[in-house]
Amino acid sequence: MINKDVAVLGAGIVGVATALHLQTRGRDVALIDRRGAGEETSFGNAGIIERATIYPYLFPRDWRKLAVYAVNGLNEARYNWRDLPGFAPFLWRYFIESAPRRALDHALSARPLIEACLGEHEKLMRDAGADHLLRKTGWLKLFRNEASFDEGRAAAEAIKPFGLNVAILDAQDVRRAEPALRETVVGAVHYLDPASVSDPQALTLAYLRLFQERGGRFAQGDARSLQADSDGYVVETAEGVLHAREVVLCLGPWSDLALAPFGYKIPLAVKRGYHRHFRPEEGASLSRPVLDADRGYLLAPMARGIRLTTGAEFARRDAKPDYTQIEKSEIFARQLVALGPRVEDEPWMGRRPCLPDMLPVLGAAPRHKGLWFNFGHQHHGLTLAAVCGRLLAEMMTGEKPFADPSPFSIERFA
Ligand SMILES: Cc1cc2nc3c(=O)[nH]c(=O)nc-3n(C[C@H](O)[C@H](O)[C@H](O)COP(=O)(O)OP(=O)(O)OC[C@H]3O[C@@H](n4cnc5c(N)ncnc54)[C@H](O)[C@@H]3O)c2cc1C
Secondary structure (H helix, E strand, C coil): CEEEEEEEECCCHHHHHHHHHHHHCCCCEEEEECCCCCCCHHHCCCCEECCCCCCCCCCCCCHHHHHHHHCCCCCCEEECHHHHHHHHHHHHHHHHHCCHHHHHHHHHHHHHHHHHHHHHHHHHHHHHCCHHHEECCCEEEEECCHHHHHHHHHHHHHHHHHCCCEEEEEHHHHHHHCCCCCCCCCEEEEECCCEEECCHHHHHHHHHHHHHHCCCEEEEECHHHCEEECCEEEEEECCEEEEEEEEEECCHHHHHHHHHHHCCCCCCEEEEEEEEEEEECCCCCCCCCEEECCCCEEEEEECCEEEEEECEEECCCCCCCCCHHHHHHHHHHHHHCCEEEECCCCCEEEEEEECCCCCCEEEECCCCCCEEEEECCHHHHHHHHHHHHHHHHHHHCCCCCCCCCHHHCHHHHC
């Protein structure tokens, strides 16, 4: 039997960062995943550390926009209508939680996390020797018509009171910032505070390496074998049965499956997303992620080429991939930037783990001593990984939490 203080289940960016923070606080930690580290959602995201997000992704409340969504008329979101009955309860709660008053409460709850998100990553990156992956060049939101540009400018103005820095760019400024853009847009908002990484999986692996160099153990195992015993928990791993006094569940989009046997039912749903890389044609390089807001896709310069990522697809977690969104995005993206050949034969698909209030579940299990949660970071799991790892480790080790964790408790779904 392997004995540890803590077993962290799930080695995506959230689990690895949590394991590091616990280890720094003197805990003997094992990290367990059924695959390698960073091979699921944390593999393929757009790489943005979204220091400028104040409001979480909200369910639209404009009925005209909803009507267009209803016929899959906007590329940024797509519904699989066959899966809708399964999704409807989540969508209804998402709609309710997106009401302006509630959305403001959620934003205020998450604000301390957003404020510290980049600083916490930078500390881990320094220790892990991964600073070279970080680009502090912000990201650009492009607009193709005056009406959407007006909305974009208003949204940018609204975050200035939070101490955030944005620049409003006209068409010429955009061209100067990103000379590779071939189409003329009306303007853009340049979010200056966020940063981005050139390889999200490499970042997860760099954190894992640091964890292992410091004596941490990584083992393959299935979190669904988790059971309580008299003195903590046991889980089966490829290296034998592992016993830990405490367990942290960081299973991202699969967290509900491991929780169900313990009697916790959570309204977790996934917003699926796709990526594909392209070799840039000569001169087609980008300095930062660029969101084509009116056409609903994003391009980010990455180690493997220019990564095209899609918006949200509402479908069952395990439904067959539907490449409609990424194929349409590719047509738009090729008009904007001189993209060369595709790097992969098939697009990658990932699943953003979402709760209806777009806040993570972070904290103690109310009915199981020693069981802890850190999952459900929706569109911002890379952004929030280091800071949420810190907050949970503070709670587990009796330190004063740097932020109020109560809004993230699983008990909000009781
Ligand atoms: C297209 C796209 C773009 C995105 N862009 C951004 C962005 O720019 N910025 C940002 O901050 N976020 C972004 N996100 C969201 C972000 O990627 C996720 O929130 C984040 O990766 C979630 O991390 P995680 O560690 O919780 O989950 P995961 O990375 O999915 O890790 C969960 C781990 O649990 C393991 N696991 C599951 N079940 C079991 C089991 N039974 N036993 C053992 N192990 C198990 C899996 O193998 C996996 O390694 C994007 C997501 C997508 C899809």
